[in-house]
Amino acid sequence: MTQPPVRLTLATDRRERLAQIRTCFPQASGPDLDDRWQGGRVTALQRLATIDADAYHQTRNHLDGAATRLSPYLRHGCLSLQETVNSVRQSAGKRGVKLIAELSYRDYFRQVWYRFGEAIKQPMESPKVALGTQPLPDFIAQGFTGLVCMDEIVRQLRQEGYVHNHARMWFAAYVLHWLKVDWRQAADWFEQNLLDGDLASNHLSWQWIGASFSHKPYFFNKENIVKFGGGHWCQQCPVRCPFDASYETLHQQLFGAPPPQTGDEAAASHSAYLPVEITAQHLPLRDDSAVVWLHDEMLSPEHALLKSKAPRVFVFDPALYGQWPLKRLQFMADCLSEIPETDIWLGSTAQVLASYSQRHTISQNTPNARLKAAADDARLTWLQEPSLYDTHFSDHELMRFSRYWKKVEPLVFANDDERFSNDPAA
Template sequence: MRREFSSRDELLAYLREQFPAAAARDNCISETAGGRKAAEKVLQKVDPPRYAKSRNFLNGAVTRLSPYLRYGVLTLAEVRDFVLNKVKNRDEATKLINELGWRDYWQRLYAQLGDEIWKDRESYKTGYSGEEYANSIPDDIAAGTTGLVCIDSFSRDLGEIGYLHNHARMWMAAYIVHWRRVRWQVGAKWFLEHLLDGDPASNNLSWQWVASTFSHKPYFFNRENLERYTEGVYCRQCPFYGHCDFEGSYEELEKRLFPKAQPFENRSGSQSWQRGKKGGRG
């Protein structure tokens, strides 16, 4: 295959020509540029202190390094060393390096488990058995036609640009598993079909954390949580504002979503995916 092109447009035209079946199925092209030079440019823009303070917000200073880490264009050690050299106070790098550590943990777990990451690590803590979850993504979620502006926007971004902010991934996963009662494996596979940075280890084990098959309770959220970390960008234009599926306190949602489960606050156990601590019920 050709490796040299005069422009990105020429590269895209060549790829469409070489893979007509893929182009016919989905003609969307991510804006993320590949290659080592592109990765180094993105790395230079990383701001560890701002990342630590704002990463939970959809407009926060996230790194956007995940595609390059996924395919080995950058290594975790490279990013760690760059971050430590960039900050004056090492504490400013703690949060970002902690996230790199979790990525390394998932990879090591994947090396041990292999294809077992597709199987429930534990039973659901939701009051439902695995057999009570559906085996396919509902058409309205896949098409982005649920009517919920946030969910439909996440679905379109997934298909069109192949990227979702980590918080949006959690919200979408929780909606699919807990509100629509779909097996986490179905959602995990759907994500991997579209995410440019889709990594089986981080993806599957995070879905399991949301579902509660790799944690002591399920992750879920309410409208207040979503509105806060999106700064209301979806809620302001949603026709269901004030009476959407996510309205209510966590206690109210817990009773609504998991009527057969024991109260989660009475459960013991450590949290498996620390990133779930970000502003939600996790």
């Protein structure tokens, strides 16, 4: 039997707050939130202010390079993508184009999710190589592969909830191409352990690795790990390295014949997940008529829907977050501690919103079907989330980032005469 919702008052002391969330979710896996990852807009702005676009451009592929580490804050709405891009544009000018291109991947994946909906959980197009169907083995989740590089990636994932993008690619390629694991099961498990877990960014990236959302599969060799990760993993590894070969040899071992030369793939059929055309100015935000439902994508005190004094509600809903690791729930609690006068509940989202039945519920639109299903409220109005680039994309353009970027790159510095050349991964 479902327990009735319980009102929570988050502790102002952070240690007490983390312990409070641990008590609310006793079944949540993993350690407490690492001190390096305090949630909230204050920390996000501090990190944004320290970004070095030049260093990022030169070192972003190296594990010890100048990665921004902003992804958990962007994922949970502590920062908007638009303000982040504007900050890079203002601080670095045209030298920031590579960082802006990488930030634009988040908008791109979001656009694909809106357009194709739940279809992104399945192959977006026919894979260019045979993909495996094996279940995710226990030794992967436990970090006992015997390979120091892969075990360290799993350790970082489980301990911190954050893994460098290049290491994510290595790990996904190892799981898909060497172990022949079903990409959907692997992607689900990986996302559940991330602080920045996002269905579109995660699952479409795994499909890019597997070549069901790209022209060819991604794989790597030992030389690549040493070059971008340093040699310390390899120096410690006690087993014969399965990656120690040329790309030609590994391709033959993993896939057999060379990949076929293919043209453009047909776009998958899509669902109606397009944003609702509503702006904040048109919403009923009178104190006596509306309640704002904050969900996990909009945890900022500066969100447009919080400009009025209408009540705001957040629900730690076990149906939505019961599979999330403890550290991510605590990250959200940090974020909420910076949003004043918010009614915070533990329980069913639908039941909590029903208790505000005299008010019209308003929230930021989302392509996340699970979030929408949790609300279960016919009286809920969705505010269109801001778009990074004010343009329309065809299905064909959304099937490759290179096509998306070709369309939006001129808009990044629309007032400048000089245009940039860029070669993002297709």
